[in-house]
Amino acid sequence: METATLGNIRYGLGGLVKEDIKGDDEEATCKQDFALKIGNGSTYQENVDIKPSSPTQNDLISCSKQVPSITTGMERSSMEPDSMASSSSRKEQDDQLESVRAEMGEVREENQRLKMYLDRVMKEYQTLQMQFHGIAQQETKKSTTTTNHASNNDHQETDEAELVSLTLGSFSSNLKKDIEKNKTCSDVKEPTDHDQQVKEGLSLGLDWKFEASKTNATELPLSNPSPLSSSEEPKEEAGETCPPSKSLKTTRSSDDEVSQQNPVKKARVSVRARCDTPTMHDGCQWRKYGQKIAKGNPCPRAYYRCTIAPSCPVRKQVQRCADDMSILITTYEGTHNHPLPMSATAMASTTSAAASMLLSGSTTSRSGGLNPSNTTTSADLHGFNIYISDNTKFKQFYLPNSSLTSSHPTITLDLTSNPSSASSLFNKFSSNYPPMYSSSTNLNFCSSDSNTMSWSNNGFLSYGSSQPYNNRNNQIGNLSSHGRQTRQNNLYQNYMHKNVSHAGLVLPHHHQQGLPDTSTLDAATKAITADPSFQSALAAALSSIIGCGGGTQGNQVGGGDLSTNAVKKLKWGEQFSVNNTQTYMQTTSKGNGCASSYLNDTTSSSNSQPGNSTFLSSPPSLPFSNSKNASPSSGDRDQNTE
DNA sequence: CGCTTTTGACCGGCGC
DNA sequence: GCGCCGGTCAAAAGCG
Numbered sequence: 001m002e003t004a005t006l007g008n009i010r011y012g013l014g015g016l017v018k019e020d021i022k023g024d025d026e027e028a029t030c031k032q033d034f035a036l037k038i039g040n041g042s043t044y045q046e047n048v049d050i051k052p053s054s055p056t057q058n059d060l061i062s063c064s065k066q067v068p069s070i071t072t073g074m075e076r077s078s079m080e081p082d083s084m085a086s087s088s089s090r091k092e093q094d095d096q097l098e099s100v101r102a103e104m105g106e107v108r109e110e111n112q113r114l115k116m117y118l119d120r121v122m123k124e125y126q127t128l129q130m131q132f133h134g135i136a137q138q139e140t141k142k143s144t145t146t147t148n149h150a151s152n153n154d155h156q157e158t159d160e161a162e163l164v165s166l167t168l169g170s171f172s173s174n175l176k177k178d179i180e181k182n183k184t185c186s187d188v189k190e191p192t193d194h195d196q197q198v199k200e201g202l203s204l205g206l207d208w209k210f211e212a213s214k215t216n217a218t219e220l221p222l223s224n225p226s227p228l229s230s231s232e233e234p235k236e237e238a239g240e241t242c243p244p245s246k247s248l249k250t251t252r253s254s255d256d257e258v259s260q261q262n263p264v265k266k267a268r269v270s271v272r273a274r275c276d277t278p279t280m281h282d283g284c285q286w287r288k289y290g291q292k293i294a295k296g297n298p299c300p301r302a303y304y305r306c307t308i309a310p311s312c313p314v315r316k317q318v319q320r321c322a323d324d325m326s327i328l329i330t331t332y333e334g335t336h337n338h339p340l341p342m343s344a345t346a347m348a349s350t351t352s353a354a355a356s357m358l359l360s361g362s363t364t365s366r367s368g369g370l371n372p373s374n375t376t377t378s379a380d381l382h383g384f385n386i387y388i389s390d391n392t393k394f395k396q397f398y399l400p401n402s403s404l405t406s407s408h409p410t411i412t413l414d415l416t417s418n419p420s421s422a423s424s425l426f427n428k429f430s431s432n433y434p435p436m437y438s439s440s441t442n443l444n445f446c447s448s449d450s451n452t453m454s455w456s457n458n459g460f461l462s463y464g465s466s467q468p469y470n471n472r473n474n475q476i477g478n479l480s481s482h483g484r485q486t487r488q489n490n491l492y493q494n495y496m497h498k499n500v501s502h503a504g505l506v507l508p509h510h511h512q513q514g515l516p517d518t519s520t521l522d523a524a525t526k527a528i529t530a531d532p533s534f535q536s537a538l539a540a541a542l543s544s545i546i547g548c549g550g551g552t553q554g555n556q557v558g559g560g561d562l563s564t565n566a567v568k569k570l571k572w573g574e575q576f577s578v579n580n581t582q583t584y585m586q587t588t589s590k591g592n593g594c595a596s597s598y599l600n601d602t603t604s605s606s607n608s609q610p611g612n613s614t615f616l617s618s619p620p621s622l623p624f625s626n627s628k629n630a631s632p633s634s635g636d637r638d639q640n641t642e
Numbered sequence: 643c644g645c646t647t648t649t650g651a652c653c654g655g656c657g658c
Numbered sequence: 659g660c661g662c663c664g665g666t667c668a669a670a671a672g673c674g
Contacts, residue, residue: 287646291647292649301664
């Protein structure tokens with residue numbers, strides 16, 4: 001064996017861990033490296049046999065784990081009574097030792113990283129397992145419920161079942177495949193938080209409890225949808241929003257097939273929210289790639305694509321509701337194949353939950369009100385108004401002619417439910433379906449009109465007119481349009497101007513409409529606390545909004561403490577007026593209540609100045625908050641912030 | 643200069 | 659087969 005100087009040892013360690021683990025050849029090298037030469041000439045050989053059989057992570061870990069022993073050896077040697085080295089040589093040794101230790105520290109870090117990686121993988125595995133169980137349960141459920149639906153759509157049901165089974169199959173049959181899917185589907189997915197989130201989302205979705213039975217909608221192809229990604233998404237507008245029926249029908253057959261291959265495109269999640277800004281800030285980065293006027297809606301529809309990752313397949317469509325321009329309909333489609341920024345997790349979590357729901361098929365069928373034939377499904381996610389439709393019926397309410405959804409199962413999250421909004425389609429709808437929509441448990445997660453609801457870059461919802469978008473070029477005008485849209489644009493612009501002019505006049509919902517019914521609040525609270533899944537979703541949203549502890553990504557949300565945390569955080573704000581403590585769930589400003597609004601109650605009254613209130617200033621806004629702060633960070637472009 | 647938005651053109655699906 | 663329509667592309671323009 002050869003002796004090496006400490007310096008060499010250092011090198012050896014470094015090489016070992018980072019580069020030299022290439023194979024058997026290294027074995028010799030490793031051993032040599034551990035032969036230490038002590039100052040006085042005596043040698044100490046650490047009996048470490050690091051022989052990486054293969055350059056795998058495990059090897060790395062094992063190697064790095066060995067490192068400490070080396071240190072020990074060195075220390076021993078240095079302390080040897082025999083070594084009568086001069087003080088100078090000792091100093092040298094010490095220095096070298098230190099450097100070696102530093103090196104080891106690095107190695108440890110690496111080791112740590114690898115461990116984390118491993119953990120992540122394990123978690124993913126567990127998540128998938130859970131999903132599998134959930135799906136299995138759902139399937140069972142479905143089988144039971146199917147009988148009920150029967151009359152109208154035998155085919156559909158059949159199809160549905162197929163879809164579901166297919167989807168499930170993808171999951172259940174192969175967890176691994178699933179993972180792979182995530183990775184490959186459209187893009188390579190890194191085993192990052194994102195994956196986890198996705199999983200979470202799925203699990204959440206599965207957990208969602210809906211009243212009813214499912215309907216066609218259930219089928220969503222989102223099979224995979226990672227919650228996150230899929231989560232995102234809302235559908236747009238009226239035109240599109242509702243059309244599910246058509247889409248479902250058309251899609252099914254294709255969906256089944258497609259879903260497995262390209263699940264991303266299938267399910268769509270549309271979010272209706274009051275928002276004055278051109279787009280809702282959901283934390284993701286988007287790039288606009290097109291704009292068009294859809295039939296039946298004077299407002300142009302903008303097409304965005306996720307730019308966080310070049311290969312990300314996620315797209316979103318943004319359009320104002322023709323009936324109520326204060327409502328912005330955002331439709332998300334596809335699954336992100338990359339980790340999402342914290343700020344984007346809120347929306348993602350929410351949407352993913354919805355998507356999951358769609359997938360799981362656990363929705364309430366409200367066909368009764370509309371047409372039985374209609375395959376509309378709706379659910380009240382503890383306050384979130386969700387509907388899954390085939391198209392037909394919803395069209396009437398939301399988007400008269402939209403074709404957006406044509407072939408996509410869509411789930412709509414209505415964050416606008418608010419009695420005050422005169423034209424809210426939703427309201428119309430709800431009137432038809434009192435039970436669901438007028439439910440006392442409704443949570444308003446809408447932003448107030450003058451206040452824009454947005455997810456700021458920070459990942460918080462913010463609201464305000466100061467949007468990058470607007471700032472840029474008076475963007476309202478941005479919505480210009482393709483050819484024939486000019487007129488419509490004008491309409492839109494007018495609308496925008498109007499809103500802007502009113503900005504700042506927003507009053508807390510309760511001011512305008514009286515305090516919320518206590519019972520309602522209670523119900524809402526109960527609902528939230530009752531459903532862990534919802535809690536998770538909400539938690540994710542809130543956490544990101546509140547800026548909760550950093551780092552907490554939607555993932556952790558999984559937990560169920562949302563309510564607790566949320567409340568805590570909310571309270572933390574003190575800004576809630578006494579009465580609002582609970583109101584946060586319902587408060588709305590100017591009639592649009594946004595969940596977030598509760599947080600902002602004060603805000604609204606105070607004109608929501610950026611720094612002003614505790615709440616907003618901190619982490620700006622919650623996903624559902626309205627903050628005028630929305631500091632369009634100077635550089636932010638619309639797309640960026642969205 | 644690089645990135646984003648704008649916007650006319652193009653493509654494919656669907657209904658008649 | 660034709661036209662409509664949603665969705666996308668890509669050249670040009672705008673912006674920092």
